[in-house]
Amino acid sequence: MARLTLSVIKADIGGYVGHSTIHPELLEEAKKRLTQAKKGKKLIDFHVTHCGDDLELIMTHRKGVENKDIHKLAWDTFLACTKVAKSLKLYGAGQDLLSDTFSGNVKGMGPGVAEMEFEERKSEPVIVFMGDKTSPGAWNLPLFKMFADPFNTAGIVIDPAMHDGFIFEVVDVYESKTIRFTCPEEMYHLLMFIGAMRKYMIKAIYRKRDGEIGAVASTQKLSLIAGKYVGKDDPVLIVRCQSGFPAVGEALEPFAFPHIVEGWMRGSHHGPLMPVPFHHATPSRFDGPPRVIAAGFQIADGKLIGPVDLFNDPSFDEARRKCNEIANYMRQHGPFEPHRLGLQDLEYTTMDQLMKKFKNRFKAE
Ligand code: F6R
Ligand code: MG
Numbered sequence: 394m395a396r397l398t399l400s401v402i403k404a405d406i407g408g409y410v411g412h413s414t415i416h417p418e419l420l421e422e423a424k425k426r427l428t429q430a431k432k433g434k435k436l437i438d439f440h441v442t443h444c445g446d447d448l449e450l451i452m453t454h455r456k457g458v459e460n461k462d463i464h465k466l467a468w469d470t471f472l473a474c475t476k477v478a479k480s481l482k483l484y485g486a487g488q489d490l491l492s493d494t495f496s497g498n499v500k501g502m503g504p505g506v507a508e509m510e511f512e513e514r515k516s517e518p519v520i521v522f523m524g525d526k527t528s529p530g531a532w533n534l535p536l537f538k539m540f541a542d543p544f545n546t547a548g549i550v551i552d553p554a555m556h557d558g559f560i561f562e563v564v565d566v567y568e569s570k571t572i573r574f575t576c577p578e579e580m581y582h583l584l585m586f587i588g589a590m591r592k593y594m595i596k597a598i599y600r601k602r603d604g605e606i607g608a609v610a611s612t613q614k615l616s617l618i619a620g621k622y623v624g625k626d627d628p629v630l631i632v633r634c635q636s637g638f639p640a641v642g643e644a645l646e647p648f649a650f651p652h653i654v655e656g657w658m659r660g661s662h663h664g665p666l667m668p669v670p671f672h673h674a675t676p677s678r679f680d681g682p683p684r685v686i687a688a689g690f691q692i693a694d695g696k697l698i699g700p701v702d703l704f705n706d707p708s709f710d711e712a713r714r715k716c717n718e719i720a721n722y723m724r725q726h727g728p729f730e731p732h733r734l735g736l737q738d739l740e741y742t743t744m745d746q747l748m749k750k751f752k753n754r755f756k757a758e
């Protein structure tokens with residue numbers, strides 16, 4: 394059997410209302426397009442969903458990663474949905490589509506992409522994590538915990554299939570360069586890089602024993618692509634689970650700790666990442682706080698069996714409660730750091746303007 398490719402391609406092509414969620418007609422349009430592609434055998438299967446204002450296309454096929462046909466399908470779907478968004482005058486219609494013409498690969502054109510190719514196992518459980526009002530660096534901490542932290546993942550200590558460890562591929566998003574670190578041997582080196590989650594982002598993780606891919610994340614940063622603020626680069630992540638990879642519960646466990654990520658209002662604030670069921674992926678308080686949903690699938694001969702709404706579980710209530718507490722605390726800082734991002738990381742700024750205006754009022758101290 395040919396290898397299977399799982400492609401998750403997403404874009405914000407119009408919010409309803411403001412940037413809070415998506416209009417059902419966009420989901421319908423996307424489903425219509427992908428149903429046609431499935432009938433035409435381009436796709437084996439698909440699932441269309443959203444996290445906040447981001448439209449998420451989850452697709453299986455046998456064409457490999459970065460395939461032109463699949464990327465064009467996603468691009469054309471986003472264009473069709475943008476048309477619907479414009480007709481409803483949805484907010485920011487087409488905001489993540491940075492180019493007018495498709496160039497063969499949606500990477501660098503605005504949409505976020507996470508894709509992996511693998512041989513389907515006897516049973517293939519996967520989780521697609523989708524975030525809104527945050528950025529791809531948000532996955533660094535949970536991914537480290539899933540694949541390298543023995544206090545999170547029991548398997549790396551007691552499962553012989555995982556005990557050799559994992560290889561982390563990290564991208565420097567400013568330099569467009571990647572580097573690989575082997576864990577546990579190079580764990581401290583790895584942490585020095587991925588702790589700086591604005592610059593160094595985990596792109597993929599491989600099992601050391603056999604090189605099998607375990608996770609892949611979208612690492613596009615829209616602001617770097619466009620050279621100016623064009624909307625948050627809300628990220629996606631695919632994690633394969635069980636039988637030599639983190640168990641489903643080990644992959645979800647890091648999100649019981651609501652760590653602080655960048656994003657939230659105007660992409661310019663720090664706030665806690667809240668794990669929510671699908672129906673609560675509607676960030677509205679100060680355009681947040683940032684959200685993450687987890688869609689679990691069993692893949693059967695390329696078919697997506699699911700999704701299961703994995704954060705729809707009272708065991709994450711405490712994390713959500715804590716998030717609200719942290720959100721209250723952070724909000725009280727108002728325009729002060731560390732709630733507001735540092736000057737160089739703001740997605741919106743009046744500073745350039747102010748520096749020009751007050752240039753002559755600065756006196757030597
Ligand atoms: C954050 C986000 C929103 C907007 C905010 C202002 O990722 O998308 O918080 O930045 O609602 O939006 P504009 O500038 O479009 O009025
Ligand atoms: Mg938006």
Ligand code: MG
Nearest residue numbers: 446447525627
């Ligand atoms: Mg968004």
